[in-house]
Amino acid sequence: MTDRIFPRNLTAKAAIKIVGNPVTTRLESGVGNCFPGLEFDHRNLDRRFFPGLVFNFGVIPPILADVDPVDPGLSAASPEDAAQLSQAVNDAMADLRLGGWTLSSIAQGGRTVDLTNAPNMGDPAQFWRLVRDLRPEKVTIVLTKTPPDPPVAPTPPAPPAPAPVTKTLTHYRRRYIDSDTGVIPDVFRPGELTQSLCSPWMHDFRDCACDYWASNHPDIVLGESSFPLGDNLADLDPQAATRPLDWLRADRKSRVAASPLARANEALQLRHYQINTEWRSLAFVLEGHEIGAVYAPGVEQMAAPFASAEELADELTSLCGLEHVVMLEYLYAYYSLRQPAEVTPAHADDLTFVRHELLAVAVSEMRHLRWANQLLWTMAKNGMIAPRPPALTPGLEVPTAGGVRPRALRPLEPDVLADFVAVERPSGTLDGEYARVVATLSRDYPDTMLQLARQIVAEGVEHFARFSEIARLLGSWSVASGAPRPWLRPLKLATKQQASAALDAYQAVLAHLQRAYQFGDIEDAAEIVQGRMAMMRLDEEAEKLAKAGLGTPFFLRRPEEDTRPFIGLPTA
Amino acid sequence: MAETGAGWFHLLPGAAPSVFLTGGSMLFDVDEDFFDELARDEPEAISKLAALRVEPLDAGDALAPVTALSLNVAQSCNLACAYCYADEGRFGGSPKMMDRSVAFAAVDRLLAQAKGRATVGFIGGEPFLNRKLIHEVVAYAKAAAAAKRVAVGFSVTTNGTLVTADDLRLLREDSFAVTVSIDGGPAQNRKRLDRRQADSSARTIAALAPLLSQPGGARIAARATIARDDLDVVDRIEWLAARGFTEIGVSPVRTGPRGALRLSESDWPKLLVQMIRAADAELARVFAGASPRFSNLWTALRAIHRGTSRPLPCGAASTYLSVDVDGAFSSCHRTVGDEGSRMGSVIEGFDADRRRDFLTARAVDRQVPCCACWARYLCGGGCHAEVAESGRSGCDYIRGWLEHCLRAYRDVATRRPELIARGVP
Numbered sequence: 002m003t004d005r006i007f008p009r010n011l012t013a014k015a016a017i018k019i020v021g022n023p024v025t026t027r028l029e030s031g032v033g034n035c036f037p038g039l040e041f042d043h044r045n046l047d048r049r050f051f052p053g054l055v056f057n058f059g060v061i062p063p064i065l066a067d068v069d070p071v072d073p074g075l076s077a078a079s080p081e082d083a084a085q086l087s088q089a090v091n092d093a094m095a096d097l098r099l100g101g102w103t104l105s106s107i108a109q110g111g112r113t114v115d116l117t118n119a120p121n122m123g124d125p126a127q128f129w130r131l132v133r134d135l136r137p138e139k140v141t142i143v144l145t146k147t148p149p150d151p152p153v154a155p156t157p158p159a160p161p162a163p164a165p166v167t168k169t170l171t172h173y174r175r176r177y178i179d180s181d182t183g184v185i186p187d188v189f190r191p192g193e194l195t196q197s198l199c200s201p202w203m204h205d206f207r208d209c210a211c212d213y214w215a216s217n218h219p220d221i222v223l224g225e226s227s228f229p230l231g232d233n234l235a236d237l238d239p240q241a242a243t244r245p246l247d248w249l250r251a252d253r254k255s256r257v258a259a260s261p262l263a264r265a266n267e268a269l270q271l272r273h274y275q276i277n278t279e280w281r282s283l284a285f286v287l288e289g290h291e292i293g294a295v296y297a298p299g300v301e302q303m304a305a306p307f308a309s310a311e312e313l314a315d316e317l318t319s320l321c322g323l324e325h326v327v328m329l330e331y332l333y334a335y336y337s338l339r340q341p342a343e344v345t346p347a348h349a350d351d352l353t354f355v356r357h358e359l360l361a362v363a364v365s366e367m368r369h370l371r372w373a374n375q376l377l378w379t380m381a382k383n384g385m386i387a388p389r390p391p392a393l394t395p396g397l398e399v400p401t402a403g404g405v406r407p408r409a410l411r412p413l414e415p416d417v418l419a420d421f422v423a424v425e426r427p428s429g430t431l432d433g434e435y436a437r438v439v440a441t442l443s444r445d446y447p448d449t450m451l452q453l454a455r456q457i458v459a460e461g462v463e464h465f466a467r468f469s470e471i472a473r474l475l476g477s478w479s480v481a482s483g484a485p486r487p488w489l490r491p492l493k494l495a496t497k498q499q500a501s502a503a504l505d506a507y508q509a510v511l512a513h514l515q516r517a518y519q520f521g522d523i524e525d526a527a528e529i530v531q532g533r534m535a536m537m538r539l540d541e542e543a544e545k546l547a548k549a550g551l552g553t554p555f556f557l558r559r560p561e562e563d564t565r566p567f568i569g570l571p572t573a
Numbered sequence: 574m575a576e577t578g579a580g581w582f583h584l585l586p587g588a589a590p591s592v593f594l595t596g597g598s599m600l601f602d603v604d605e606d607f608f609d610e611l612a613r614d615e616p617e618a619i620s621k622l623a624a625l626r627v628e629p630l631d632a633g634d635a636l637a638p639v640t641a642l643s644l645n646v647a648q649s650c651n652l653a654c655a656y657c658y659a660d661e662g663r664f665g666g667s668p669k670m671m672d673r674s675v676a677f678a679a680v681d682r683l684l685a686q687a688k689g690r691a692t693v694g695f696i697g698g699e700p701f702l703n704r705k706l707i708h709e710v711v712a713y714a715k716a717a718a719a720a721k722r723v724a725v726g727f728s729v730t731t732n733g734t735l736v737t738a739d740d741l742r743l744l745r746e747d748s749f750a751v752t753v754s755i756d757g758g759p760a761q762n763r764k765r766l767d768r769r770q771a772d773s774s775a776r777t778i779a780a781l782a783p784l785l786s787q788p789g790g791a792r793i794a795a796r797a798t799i800a801r802d803d804l805d806v807v808d809r810i811e812w813l814a815a816r817g818f819t820e821i822g823v824s825p826v827r828t829g830p831r832g833a834l835r836l837s838e839s840d841w842p843k844l845l846v847q848m849i850r851a852a853d854a855e856l857a858r859v860f861a862g863a864s865p866r867f868s869n870l871w872t873a874l875r876a877i878h879r880g881t882s883r884p885l886p887c888g889a890a891s892t893y894l895s896v897d898v899d900g901a902f903s904s905c906h907r908t909v910g911d912e913g914s915r916m917g918s919v920i921e922g923f924d925a926d927r928r929r930d931f932l933t934a935r936a937v938d939r940q941v942p943c944c945a946c947w948a949r950y951l952c953g954g955g956c957h958a959e960v961a962e963s964g965r966s967g968c969d970y971i972r973g974w975l976e977h978c979l980r981a982y983r984d985v986a987t988r989r990p991e992l993i994a995r996g997v998p
Contacts, residue, residue, distance in 0.1 A: 012880025
């Protein structure tokens with residue numbers, strides 16, 4: 002299907018299945034999933050809609066459940082009046098800690114809703130929906146102190162009721178997702194978003210799995226990295242590191258791969274009565290791996306931070322080079338692949354998948370190059386480092402399993418693929434390079450910078466999984482020894498002259514990126530649009546060359562020239 | 574069983590061959606061999622494509638609430654445009670102004686059944702001939718909407734020649750959607766004459782210049798009418814853009830008192846050429862980083878992107894009605910005064926039965942030749958008022974335009990995806 006018909010607009014995309022995870026696995030797909038039993042309970046986001054305060058929407062009217070003086074939302078420096086508004090919230094906290102307070106009115110954009118006297122508000126969920134509808138803009142709330150219970154035997158005559166005690170506070174409704182990184186802010190503590198879901202000792206917990214319903218527990222995981230099978234697990238069971246296991250398996254020692262069929266897995270899972278009592282045996286999962294008795298801190302925590310911002314920037318500049326050079330290596334490998342229509346029908350689906358995944362990793366490296374540059378321009382803008390030109394020079398060496406190797410443009414032969422897997426192996430080389438960056442950014446740098454660096458590391462783990470899957474798929478093709486790999490085009494490196502159209506396009510991409518990155522996150526539509534067009538031209542030209550048996554010589558300059566930064570090239 | 578019936582898909586040959594599925598308005602790229610198989614009606618290919626078919630949703634009998642009402646506050650005009658469908662604003666009657674009690678009652682009717690959002694529009698004639706009422710209705714509608722917890726928005730269609738500084742303030746502060754009737758510069762604006770037979774474009778621009786340079790909350794669009802004696806599109810857009818309009822749409826004359834100005838069968842192919850020229854110029858601009866401005870193109874591209882699939886051409890009689898100076902509701906502003914399109918009045922309320930009958934009779938699947946046309950759910954069957962007056966013409970023009978937009982969509986979705994995903998003009 003997919004090799005012949007490609008969906009273009011939204012309704013077409015909705016009608017067709019494509020390679021990759023289904024949209025239901027994405028965070029944004031959970032918007033409607035607001036009730037217990039789903040992957041997380043969105044209502045918990047709104048409990049903290051107002052910086053510094055935590056509400057409970059389970060009663061009418063909603064009550065103030067807690068105050069949070071360390072809420073990072075209260076230390077936001079923008080918009081301009083945020084600090085002043087935070088001060089007022091902080092000042093009110095001493096009073097708000099005493100006695101009970103209810104949320105009695107909400108106002109935004111000229112509209113005020115009186116919660117004590119609103120019609121059709123018999124259901125607590127209505128109050129939550131009201132808060133859910135607030136825009137992430139300024140909102141004013143009124144809190145009313147609930148009077149103490151009247152004495153059991155009232156002494157007549159009762160004095161006139163005193164005027165209710167209220168507090169009026171204004172702040173910006175919290176943004177639940179960081180606009181740069183898509184990360185949920187730190188203010189939500191571990192477990193807070195899932196606290197209202199079913200619990201591990203309940204029958205529901207077992208049955209809510211991804212084949213049936215969005216789930217709040219892992220379905221398929223990777224095993225512990227040091228499973229006590231033998232001294233050297235990797236030798237005895239080479240696939241162990243990447244074999245998917247069913248997290249709910251009753252035999253906790255089993256290393257049998259999870260089946261793609263839910264029914265097959267179900268037979269081997271903890272039964273309902275078992276989960277009531279044996280839920281404690283289920284493993285915690287961190288970074289996709291089951292964790293045994295003691296969690297050993299990984300590279301991130303142990304890495305030494307850099308002493309200065311300039312040192313950090315030097316490292317980031319060199320990491321940009323690394324992202325850039327592996328991206329070019331992956332692209333070269335990508336163009337070495339045949340089109341699905343050029344192989345036997347039995348292999349066409351595999352190749353569609355392999356091409357998709359390899360390109361996805363290359364695109365992800367492009368994104369990392371952008372993010373690493375963003376870290377640099379953010380530091381320069383905040384005056385932490387002297388301004389420096391955008392880092393757009395590909396590196397000269399790539400760290401891999403056996404130390405560093407010189408950069409190389411190679412077709413996707415099995416040994417090259419094994420090398421890619423090694424480069425992307427978690428805590429191997431690439432993400433290890435980021436460990437010190439993350440360790441440094443954890444100290445007094447803007448949170449969004451840390452999140453960006455973490456996201457690069459997280460995607461690196463994904464790259465490893467993707468390359469491993471590519472290796473598994475291509476490894477299953479039977480190839481006579483010495484015969485050429487059927488997925489590869491015969492490719493030799495083109496001369497610069499043969500590849501001049503492709504190289505012109507690549508230079509244009511760099512020149513546009515250089516101008517766009519120079520000014521940081523200013524919306525420079527013209528540069529980005531033209532860069533995007535040049536990139537499409539590059540794709541077209543590189544594919545044309547590859548069809549003619551020529552690989553694009555992506556390294557524009559000799560290694561000794563690439564020790565100097567890339568400086569603006571004229572565009573065509 | 575392969576189906577080969579006409580009208581459920583449409584092939585778009587070219588460098589990137591693609592196929593459009595009518596139901597669900599789905600667009601697919603296909604490889605060349607598959608395209609050829611479809612063109613030859615090969616059963617295997619047809620059934621493969623048929624697996625992707627979706628049936629259009631049946632709208633059912635339920636009437637959606639009216640969310641927009643246009644008030645003909647002045648059935649009179651200071652201009653005398655040669656092609657005017659409204660008889661210089663009088664709709665065949667004598668010049669009249671709407672009374673405040675009629676306007677307020679109409680707003681009450683709208684808000685009484687609105688859910689969440691409602692739009693009050695001002696139309697005519699030239700609405701600013703009744704300036705005082707516009708200001709009063711805005712204040713009244715805002716207060717009434719606030720009491721009913723409805724968000725109310727405003728729109729106006731005007732020739733712009735009469736607006737004052739006070740009016741401009743209203744348009745900015747109350748975030749009006751302002752549609753300005755202007756056909757271009759002096760060269761193109763020859764039908765838009767005032768009572769002294771003088772060109773009105775200079776007066777329109779002079780009065781609106783402060784709003785164009787500082788729109789505040791207002792969103793301003795130019796709407797140019799194209800008569801058969803000057804089918805140019807590109808030059809109009811250029812001239813209007815140079816005067817500060819950032820959203821410009823064009824619309825051909827299909828009805829009206831003077832046959833010499835209405836487009837006839839031989840004109841449609843020429844207009845299509847002009848529209849395609851304008852679209853290609855627009856695409857070249859945005860691919861170089863510029864902002865969109867030719868709204869006919871962007872409306873079509875966004876509809877294609879979303880896969881808009883609708884049984885009717887517009888919201889007339891469904892979510893939109895118009896009210897005349899005397900308080901009678903009509904299916905839209907084009908049918909004011911037409912007894913057959915009357916949908917109740919401010920006294921009786923919206924006439925649900927007449928609205929339902931009107932819509933049922935006009936569903937595109939019931940129209941001939943629409944029911945066999947591949948473009949029917951993107952087009953909706955054409956303006957009801959125009960079809961009633963002069964029948965359907967220029968269908969090849971509509972299809973040609975949509976074909977061009979379907980091809981352009983592929984490029985735009987790749988090069989400037991943000992322009993069709995967002996709700997910008």
